[in-house]
Amino acid sequence: MGQCPWCGSPQANQRTNCLNCGGPLIPIHEVGGRETPVPPPAPRPISERYKWRYIASDIGTITGLFVSFVGAIFFFMGLAFLVGRETRLLGVAFVPIGALMVLAFVAAGIRGYRKAVRFVRVLRIGLPTEGRLTSLREQHNVEINGRHPWILHYGYTVADIDYQGEVRTLDDPRDEYQVGQPLCVLYDPDLPSESALYPHP
Numbered sequence: 065m066g067q068c069p070w071c072g073s074p075q076a077n078q079r080t081n082c083l084n085c086g087g088p089l090i091p092i093h094e095v096g097g098r099e100t101p102v103p104p105p106a107p108r109p110i111s112e113r114y115k116w117r118y119i120a121s122d123i124g125t126i127t128g129l130f131v132s133f134v135g136a137i138f139f140f141m142g143l144a145f146l147v148g149r150e151t152r153l154l155g156v157a158f159v160p161i162g163a164l165m166v167l168a169f170v171a172a173g174i175r176g177y178r179k180a181v182r183f184v185r186v187l188r189i190g191l192p193t194e195g196r197l198t199s200l201r202e203q204h205n206v207e208i209n210g211r212h213p214w215i216l217h218y219g220y221t222v223a224d225i226d227y228q229g230e231v232r233t234l235d236d237p238r239d240e241y242q243v244g245q246p247l248c249v250l251y252d253p254d255l256p257s258e259s260a261l262y263p264h265p
């Protein structure tokens with residue numbers, strides 16, 4: 065079992081494409097005993113489905129869904145309250161609050177969708193450049209399947225402009241990553257602020 069270099073999910077070695085994101089699973093080249101990441105040339109066959117999986121794993125979008133669900137309950141309770149003479153004032157408060165919560169989700173959903181589209185685009189057509197790991201931090205306040213996610217921050221430069229990127233992973237990255245080490249960064253040539261690490265930590 066190895067890891068998909070595009071999305072980080074575990075993959076059987078004999079596959080040619082990742083089941084999760086559709087990315088090509090080519091062996092990472094061994095040079096001088098050290099693994100050097102060499103992404104295959106663009107465009108890469110990242111699946112359209114991965115966009116939705118990426119959205120589903122986005123904690124902000126999940127939170128937005130929950131808020132929208134509660135908001136919808138508020139909204140319909142408010143409508144019911146408006147009918148009753150004694151509860152009308154409650155209805156007047158609940159309806160707009162519920163509507164605002166639903167609207168907040170729609171906004172979060174559009175933001176999450178655009179983020180996923182930009183990310184999939186980087187995996188498909190991103191150009192490689194050398195970046196550097198700037199920090200490595202465990203998120204103690206977040207727990208997923210009994211583990212704390214890690215955030216890796218990195219910097220890279222395109223046309224003399226410095227950019228920052230970050231990536232989350234559930235695997236403890238400390239064995240393989242040290243602050244200051246060079247990394248392969250893929251960036252969108254039309255929007256260099258959008259980037260991903262190759263391989264995915």
Ligand SMILES: [Zn+2]
Binds near residue numbers: 068069082085087
């Ligand atoms: Zn994958």
